[in-house]
Amino acid sequence: xxxxxxxxxxxxxxxxxxxxxxxxxxxxxxxxxxxxxxxxxxxxxxxxxxxxxxxxxxxxxxxxxxxxxxxxxxxxxxxxxxxxxxxxxxxxxxxxxxxxxxxxxxxxxxxxxxxxxxxxxxxxxxxxxxxxxxxxxxxxxxxxxxxxxxxxxxxxxxxxxxxxxxxxxxxxxxxxxxxxxxxxxxxxxxxxxxxxxxxxxxx
Numbered sequence: 001x002x003x004x005x006x007x008x009x010x011x012x013x014x015x016x017x018x019x020x021x022x023x024x025x026x027x028x029x030x031x032x033x034x035x036x037x038x039x040x041x042x043x044x045x046x047x048x049x050x051x052x053x054x055x056x057x058x059x060x061x062x063x064x065x066x067x068x069x070x071x072x073x074x075x076x077x078x079x080x081x082x083x084x085x086x087x088x089x090x091x092x093x094x095x096x097x098x099x100x101x102x103x104x105x106x107x108x109x110x111x112x113x114x115x116x117x118x119x120x121x122x123x124x125x126x127x128x129x130x131x132x133x134x135x136x137x138x139x140x141x142x143x144x145x146x147x148x149x150x151x152x153x154x155x156x157x158x159x160x161x162x163x164x165x166x167x168x169x170x171x172x173x174x175x176x177x178x179x180x181x182x183x184x185x186x187x188x189x190x191x192x193x194x195x196x197x198x199x200x201x202x203x
Contacts, residue, residue: 023202024062028166030198032056034076034099037193039176041186045085047176048092052079052099056196060107068107070120072150074194075100078131081177083184095179096135100127101172101194103150116156116164124150126192128177141179148174148189154196162202170194 036049054076062068076099084092105122126148130141154168172192178184 026060026200026202028058028198028200030056030166030196032074032194032196034079035193036190039186039188041188043185043187045083045184045186047186048082050080052076066109070105070107072103094137095141096131098129098131105150114158119153121151124148124172126172126174128179130179140181144177144179146174146177148172164200166200167197
């Protein structure tokens with residue numbers, strides 16, 4: 001009986017290892033930060049933002065052992081965007097915003113034992129949603145969707161055949177939002193920084 005149990009255990013281990021080697025998909029969940037840079041413009045509008053915290057979920061399908069397509073959805077809790085312009089003197093106008101991002105990217109991976117660096121790039125959409133409370137100082141702010149691109153790089157560390165830990169930096173390039181109010185127009189582009197750390201499951 002002991003021999004049978006040992007053989008069964010070894011077979012199960014081989015099957016699990018074989019399935020791990022054949023894994024072509026993974027899902028991941030990560031905690032994120034969102035950092036929007038200062039913007040100065042030729043329209044006399046300046047934009048300052050506070051950082052936000054959130055999460056991103058991704059699905060990755062391997063085309064080859066080193067190439068993949070990835071779909072991602074991210075959201076942050078909220079951050080403050082201040083618009084400073086002559087019409088509002090020094091105080092400016094604050095919009096409390098919740099941002100979401102949706103992207104599809106091509107991912108290129110490199111394998112070094114348990115370390116797997118990767119880079120990604122592709123199109124994306126960034127949704128700026130004003131939060132209707134006392135943190136938003138204008139009633140004219142409306143939801144705005146910006147189309148742009150995502151790029152990034154990171155590294156994954158394999159902790160088991162099915163799981164790895166990922167640290168990544170992503171950047172989003174999109175137009176600076178106006179929330180539907182032309183007085184906030186800057187005619188500038190945002191390069192939004194989104195660092196993240198999380199875990200991925202391969203299947």
